[in-house]
Amino acid sequence: MNNFATIEDVINLFRKLDSEEIERATALLPIVCDSLRVEAKKVGKDLDKLAEDSAFANVVKSVVVDIISRTLLTSTNNEPMIQTSESALGYSFSGTFLNPGGGLFIKNSELSRLGLKKQRYGVINFYE
Template sequence: MKTFATINDLIALWRPLKHDENQRASKLLEVVSDTLRVEAKRVGKNLDTMVENSQPYANVVTSVTVDIVARTLMTSTDHEPMTQMTESALGYSFSGSYLVPGGGLFIKDSELKRLGLTKKQRIGVIDIYGESERDTSHTN
C-alpha cells in the first residue's frame, strides 16, 4: 500500500535526513501509514478513501505522518532521549525529562483529532429489567 508521506515530504517538512536515517525513515513511513489506517478503521472510517476525496485532507494526513515519523526518528535507539536536562556539580543533582517515556512509536491524541479519528463518547442506557407494561386504563 502507498504511504501517506514520502522521504521527500519528510525532508521538506522537517529536515534533511542523515545517511543512517534513510532506511529507518522509509520503514517508519510504512508503519505509521498502516497504523493510521488501523486507527481510522477503529472509528469506522477508510483513511485511503478520505485522502483520495480531499486534497486538503491529504495534506493534513501527510503532515501528521511526517510529525510522527520525525518524533520517532528523534527518539534515540541506544539510550533514553532527553528533552530537558539539569545537572549540578557538588550537590550531585541530576534531573531530566524524557522525549518518549518507554520508547516506541506513539500517536498523540491531538494528531488523531487533527485527522478526525477520535472516538466520540456515547451515552446509552441498558434496561436490565426489560420493557415494563404500563396500565393506561385510567387515561383518555
C-alpha cells in the first residue's frame, strides 16, 4: 500500500518545510493514510481502490496534505491558540485552542470530501 501523498506534495500544496518539519511530515504520511483507510473500512469502502481514479486520488491527496499541514501547525512546545480575547480592568482572558487534545485529528468535512460521511435521514414512529 502506498501513501496517497508525498513530502513534495506537502511542500507544493502547503509551504516550504524546514528539516524538522520534513521529519515530522515523513513520519505522519503513513499514519494519516492508514487512518483514512481505517475510516473508509468503517463505512465499507476501499480507499485504495477508489484512489485508482485520478480525480479522486487528487482529492485524497488534498485531504492528506490538509491533515498533515494542520498537524505541523500545532505547536509542540505550548498550546497554540487560534482565537483570543482580553480585557483590561475586568482582568478577563479567554481563548480557543487549535487542537486542545493534541495529536492527529480528521475533520468531518474532510471525511465528507472523501464520501465517507453523509447525512443520514430517517423517521422514528412514536405512535406505531
